[in-house]
Amino acid sequence: MSRLLPTTSNASTDRTGQPSLLCIDDDRTSEVLAALSSETARTIFRELNDRPLTATALADRLEMSIQSVSYHLENLSAVGLIEVADTCYSEKGREMDVYTVSSEPLVLFLGTEDDQPGLRVAFKNLAVAVGPVSILIALWETLVRLVGSDASG
Structure with a gap:
């Protein structure tokens, strides 16, 4: 039922x-x-x-x-x-x-709030520097999960 x-x-x-x-x-x-x-x-x-x-x-x-x-x-x-x-x-x-x-x-x-503009610029610079690497790592982890779930299923 x-x-x-x-x-x-x-x-x-x-x-x-x-x-x-x-x-x-x-x-x-x-x-x-x-x-x-x-x-x-x-x-x-x-x-x-x-x-x-x-x-x-x-x-x-x-x-x-x-x-x-x-x-x-x-x-x-x-x-x-x-x-x-x-x-x-x-x-x-x-x-x-x-x-x-x-x-x-x-x-x-x-x-403080006065520090925000500088911090935002630093995060943007970091994102530009590690962005492509992060995308590759995310794709790799997704593929590993998919292959792992196919093998166990």
């Missing part, structure tokens, strides 16, 4: 947004640092960097209570570090959000 409601998600982690620079004197920086101040929050964020998960799946993986995981998910979501990528349903038919990291990567630097 097939299920009417999806119990799994096809959501993926997509970091294609433009990076935002957070400087030490920015209000958002304080909020992000506060949300990531506990080891639990950082562990949840790292897990969501690997793959999108529901609060229940995170609680099971980390051997924590659903209440604790939900608390940290709310904090991380409130500052824009994670977002809801999809919805699936539990075996009992309850709707569950599937969380993933935000598509907007963040770069935190220990300088």
Whole structure:
């Protein structure tokens, strides 16, 4: 018998947004640092960097209570570090959000807003220098994964 409601998600982690620079004197920086101040929050964020998960799946993986995981998910979501990528349903038919990291990567630097223009130029120069190499590495990793999945499938 097939299920009417999806119990799994096809959501993926997509970091294609433009990076935002957070400087030490920015209000958002304080909020992000506060949300990531506990080891639990950082562990949840790292897990969501690997793959999108529901609060229940995170609680099971980390051997924590659903209440604790939900608390940290709310904090991380409130500052824009994670977002809801999809919805699936539990075996009992309850709707569950599937969380993933935000598509907007963040770069935190220990300088002031006045330092941003110089830092942006430095990142652009770095991107030009390593851009072609990074593309080749990404293509190689993709090919290795494809060949590996064909061999195991």
